[in-house]
Amino acid sequence: MDKAAIITVENVYKSFPMGTGEFTALKEVNLTFGEGEFTGIVGPSGSGKTTLLNIIGSLDVPTKGKAIVMGRNINDLTQKEAADLRNRYLGFIFQTYNLLPVYNVYENVELPLLLLGMPSKERDTAIRQALDWVGLSDKIESRPAQLSGGECQRVAIARAMVKKPKIVLADEPTANLDAKNSHHILRTMEALNRELGTTFIFATHDEKVIRYLRRKVSLEDGKVVADQSMKTQ
């Protein structure tokens, strides 16, 4: 583990109602994530990767156990406090990019800063810097529909990184990309992790991603079956 723990997951269970019974997506999960980690939660579909990511991202709460993110217990947060936690400390990258279609690249990246209430001058500097990191400074006026999949995901990375969050949660970020774009994206995220010390946690089963990880947590049927440090390329 790197440095101080910023995420602690203790004995977490998560169940969902299913028909007349319920489906348990996570069982007795205990994990700690430190600052500056580049970690993957790996496992087949239905193993509970996204559920765990959602709990860490305060988008969901455990059925049992507790998850502490940036010193705050997710279970105890109100809807507003959870939104505030996400706003200040967390960045999200989604498999389908989730860019807002009516906004251009600049406006999409600007969104988290607007929510933070950053003054416009600082905002402009931060947006241009973030777009510079992902190599899209020449596309600020483009709408998502005018970009390729790889470019869209780079915009999503810029949007997640623009506020320099402590933690970035990426759910299958390369699933919709070809090999070339996947490597480009991963190298970008790796560079940002090294440069800014941001903790990256991926939910993935993509071998291309796994090759970049420094730590791999394997999930199977909602249980952690392995937690290992990795030798990166």
Added chain:
Amino acid sequence: MVTLKLAYKNIIGAGLRTWLNVVVLSFSFVLIIWTQGLYKGMNQQASRAMKEMELGGGQFWHPEYDPYDPLTLEDSHGPIPEELQVLIDKGEAVPILITSATIYPDGRFQTVQLKGILPEQSILGLPTGSLRNGQELPVLIGTRMAKSANLDIGDYFTIRWRDARGVFDAIDGKVVNIFRTTVGAVDRGQIWVPIDRLREMLGMPGEGTIVVIGKDTVVPEKAGDWVFRNLDYLLREIAEVIRTKKVGASIMYALLLSMALLAIFDTQVLSLFRRRKEMGTLMALGMTRGMLIRIFTLEGAFHGILAVLVGAVYGVPLLIWFEKNGWPLPDYADDFGMALGNTLYPIYGAWLVIGTTLLILLAVTIVSFLPTRRIAKLKPTDALRGKIS
């Protein structure tokens, strides 16, 4: 401020969908103001004409006088109370003596109201000055009466009446003038003669049926047992007609507005359905449900604001044009029972415009808010998966 900015961007970004809603809403907005202005104009035009030609600033009625019961005319006359005579002498009021009569133009007979009025009066807009001269009985009639009796200036016709003692008598009257007015109540079925001559004919010296007060005249508190009828009372029928017409029009524009609001409601519901992922993303970025509700409600409300602006672009010149040039009325408009004339001029007051604008903005905001209540129960994880909780 952020929600306002995002809502504005979303609504503009939605393109054609937004503009279709806006245009439909602006139609109802302009139409509501236009029809309301027409009714306001109708009311004022009719009231003004009636005050000028028939009602003055109010009327004192003989206690027996009932305009809806011609049979009371026989008894509804009497000496004019002193308080009113003072005003008449000062030219601030005019007496009118009314009786039933039969006229025989071209050998036909027609029942009319025979009205005596002071030829020198200036309280009403009737051209009574033409009743001043002549040995014969000068008669003043309106165009409608002239048409129905087939009379022209210079024509003679026989008038038969019953005097105070119940004796029938007759005389030939000469049409000395024909006036044109929008007020049918002083024209249709009426013939005007000098009051002194009528008093002589009826054997009712110094008597009258009603006294019309000038519009700036101070109304005496008491005038014998005569009853004062103010303008509210005298114009109540016009107000009732306008109210009835307004109800009909309200149904029409309520339907129109409902269609526009339904389009916005539909857009909102569709938006919530189509943009679930967007809502999930915004929540992941740190937006609260309250902010999301505000954004979606504001997006709807912006339809109203844009409709007002778009409506103003074509509505203002259109309404100004109508205000200046009026709305030509067909000939049968004379039968509407209101003094409207050939052209109806709408009146658009500031309150009409402001009130309608606020009403539409409020309705649009409520309609936009209603579907967004579902967001209050929305789970971010469901939204990200494209589900509505």
